[in-house]
Amino acid sequence: MKNDLPLISFTAIDNGYYSYIKVKHGSYPNLMFLLKEELGLDSFGECGGVGRCATCVIRTKGISGVSAIKERNEPNTLEQLGYDEEIIRLSCQLFVTTDLEGSAITVLEE
Structure with a gap:
C-alpha cells in the first residue's frame, strides 16, 4: 500500500536557501522532478531526465548506497563539464528512496 x-x-x-523536504519513498520518478517542483526551479532538468543536458547537477552529502552508481549518459555528461567527484551527480539519475534520508542536496548553477 x-x-x-x-x-x-x-x-x-x-x-543559499535551505529547504527541508519530506516525501514518501518512490513518490517521484526521480530526484530531479522532486527538486524542480519543491524548489520551483524553472530551467532545471530541461532534457526531461535522460542525463544529457546537465541542467540538474547537484552536490550530494550523506547519501547512502547510491553515490558511486552512475548510469546511462551521466558519466559522459559530468566528464564534459569537468566533474569527476562522486558527490557530483545529475539529479535525474537518482531515485527518491530511503538512501536520501538525512542527506543534503545542493543545486549547482550551470
Missing part, C-alpha cells in the same frame, strides 16, 4: 511507504526527510539547498 502506498501509505505504508517510508517517509524520507532531507535538506535541499539552492542559491
